[in-house]
Amino acid sequence: MSAATQSASRIPSTADKALDIAEQLAQTRGFNGFSYADIAAELHITKASLHYHFASKAALGRALITRYTAAFQQALSTIQGHAAQRLRRYVQLYESVLVRDRMCLCGMLAAEYSTLPAPMQTELRRFFDLNDTWLASALDEGRTAGELNFEGSGVEAARTLTAGLEGAMLLARSYEEPDRFAVAAQRLLTQVGVSRPSGEATPTRRAAAAGKRRS
Secondary structure: OOOOOOOOOOOOOHHHHHHHHHHHHHHHHOHHHOOHHHHHHHHOOOHHHHHHHOOOHHHHHHHHHHHHHHHHHHHHHOOOOOHHHHHHHHHHHHHHHHOOOOOOHHHHHHOOHHHOOHHHHHHHHHHHHHHHHHHHHHHHHHHHOOOOOOOOOHHHHHHHHHHHHHHHHHHHHHHOOHHHHHHHHHHHHHOOOOOOOOOOOOHHHHHHHHHHHHO
């Protein structure tokens, strides 16, 4: 879910770097928790130089959500398999953010919705609409195939799942316990008929294993 990953064949521009920094700050502090001065200091440029790329913080915020949504949509497009597999992979997108002590960008911004400029609010809703559509499709297909079982429409189940995952991230980060998210996420999946594969590692163990591979 990180939009900060750049192609190895492409050198990030100043605008790209500014968005990378803004994304990290927004995911950890919230959109109202940082200023242009924070980004400019990190890039070692003046605020005037930053305004050349983004005329206002609102413009930067809209670009931030648009980029994040595009990256998330790309991640969703790579998820294959039967419905249960796809839903587990979807949950792992959230886990991959949480183990880096960050929040889903759009989940974080949703908490500040009333203070955001209208263009950012529109892009924020577009992100969640994208999630609803993708999840509802997977859920409906799974139920039609007899693989999943849940009450109500696929859209209702999708919205419940997204809301639950975003809330679970907030509490898990508050306690600095990623496993809290894992337990809550599996409960949500179980409600639609997705069982946990035996031997599946928790996000804490996955993060530890990843750290060992990097060392």
